[in-house]
Amino acid sequence: MTKLSVNINKIATLRNSRGGNVPNLLQVAKDIQEFGADGITIHPRPDERHIRYADAIDLKPLVTTEYNIEGNPITKFKDLVNQVKPTQVTLVPDGDDVLTSNAGWDTVKHQSYLKDIISEFKEVGIRTSIFIDTNLNLIEAASTTGADRIELYTEDYATEYAKGNYQVVDKYSKAANLANDLGLGINAGHDLNLENIEFFKQNIPNLAEVSIGHALISESIYLGLENVVNMYLHKLK
Template identity: 65%
Template sequence: MVRLSVNVNKIATLRNARGGNVPDLLKVVRDIESFGAEGITIHPRPDQRHIRYQDARDLKKIVRTELNIEGNPTPEFLDLVLEVLPDQVTLVPDAPDAITSNAGWDTITHRVFLKEVITRCQEAGIRTSIFIDPDPQMIRGALETGTDRVELYTEAYAREYSENPQDAVNKYSEAARTAHEIGLGLNAGHDLSLENIEYFKEHVPQLQEVSIGHALICESLYLGLENVINMYKYKLR
């Protein structure tokens, strides 16, 4: 079964909109785990517009499944990660002003930098993953950084799925085979939803973990959080 890690950035966005503590991020995370999610993902950004750095510290104390922290490995981000010591860190090359992640790493151009960051995290006992486009060349480049896993950036799949699911997933299937052949673990995330997740999982059998936030929270407005988490778990079996 593919593990479901729920990204709770949108919960923090809603909390921050009124300046108080409603909804209570920590309570929601406890509930998400009790509903069956196998992990919690957060993506703190420099402006802390949703997840705050203190949230990462607080979540470390209560998360009982796996805590995954995503982000651009700036000095401040790395300091936070090495302080909190999450189960996994996912390195994402997003600009400080990015609304959301919009590209994977060029693992060849940035190999030396990524290797240094990954080594520091692994020495602290943190599993590492690199956010990456479904390009076999970039995946082979990821192997040279020493990373444990890659996370396939699935926005293109989600965008093309409604027109032609097979064409949309083909490059991801090929990328997954490449990762599996060279011994890299495989995660995926970005714009995956109840509509497209089952097809993706069926055609990417090497998949270990998906990180889903925006769609899951939006779907929960209509269907309820507990129900939606269990719908994802059913589709990921």
């Protein structure tokens, strides 16, 4: 079964919009795990506009499933990850001014840089994943960085699937097959939702984990958080 990691950035966005501690991010993380999710994902950004660096520290003792921290490995982020020591760190090439992740790594251009970062995290026992597009040359290069996994950037899949262009999944299948042959684990995330997740899962061999936040939280407004978590788990079986 593919694991479901729930990104709780949007819970932090809602909390921060009013000040105070409603909704309680830590309690939501505990509840999501009790509802059956396999992990918690956060993506702190330098301006802390949603997840705060303090949140990452406070969540550590409460995440009893898998704890995944995503982000651009600037010095402040690396220091945080080394302090928290999550189950997994997902490296994302975000600029400071981006609203949400919008590109994967160029693992050829940034090969040496990624090797150094990944080596540092692996020395302290943190599993590493690289956020990446489906370009096969980039996946080949990712396999030589020392990373344990890749996370396929699925925005294009979600966009084309919504238009009825289901063949878009083929390039993700080919990317996953190559990654598997190269010994890389396969994660996926970005714009996956209840409508498109089952088809994606069915067509991606050896899909280890999906990270879903914006859609899952949005769907929960109508359907309820516990119900939506279990709907995703059912579709990922």
